[in-house]
Amino acid sequence: MVKRFDRDRLPDPVSGFEAEGLTLKGPGLWKTTACPFHGGRDSMRINTESGAWRCMNCGEHGGDLLAFVMRFHLLEFMQAAERLGAVVEDGTPSRPRPKATLSPAAALALIQSETWLIACTALATADALPDEQDRARLIEAARTIQHIMSEVPA
Secondary structure (H helix, E strand, O other): OOEEEOHHHOOOHHHHHHHOOOOOEOOOOEEEEOOOOOOOOOOEEEEOOOOOEEEOOOOOEEOOHHHHHHHHHOOOHHHHHHHOOOEEEOOOOOOOOOOOOOOHHHHHHHHHHHHHHHHHHHHHOOOOOOOHHHHHHHHHHHHHHHHHHHHOOO
16 A cells, blocks of 8 residues: 555654643743753753644754654654654555666666766876776776777667
């Protein structure tokens, strides 16, 4: 089944941050809490309407609860959305993505362009390849690939 993100399923900011173990304190729209990123006791501010958050000490910040969960738990977007219960299956069977493969000619063309890039870099910056023999071998490899490419039908 295909999974998709549903923003409406995200918990409200207050309960979401509290579920992450934070204790929100203070009056008003912006609440204070401990910063889990650097261990500060009362340096993080959380907007109880939008979920925006910022540590006034270490500078960590984000626009909503989802961004916090991604950053704090080092998760990708959909992983964080799943953790927060904001992912649904839409009933469509998922299809495996076909592997992208290169034809032999395309692979050689890619190798050719990368080799020329390396050769040009080595020639332009002596520090990249300081040994003259190594530079000569690299240039010869680029020429060999160029020769092979000239014999491969397009």
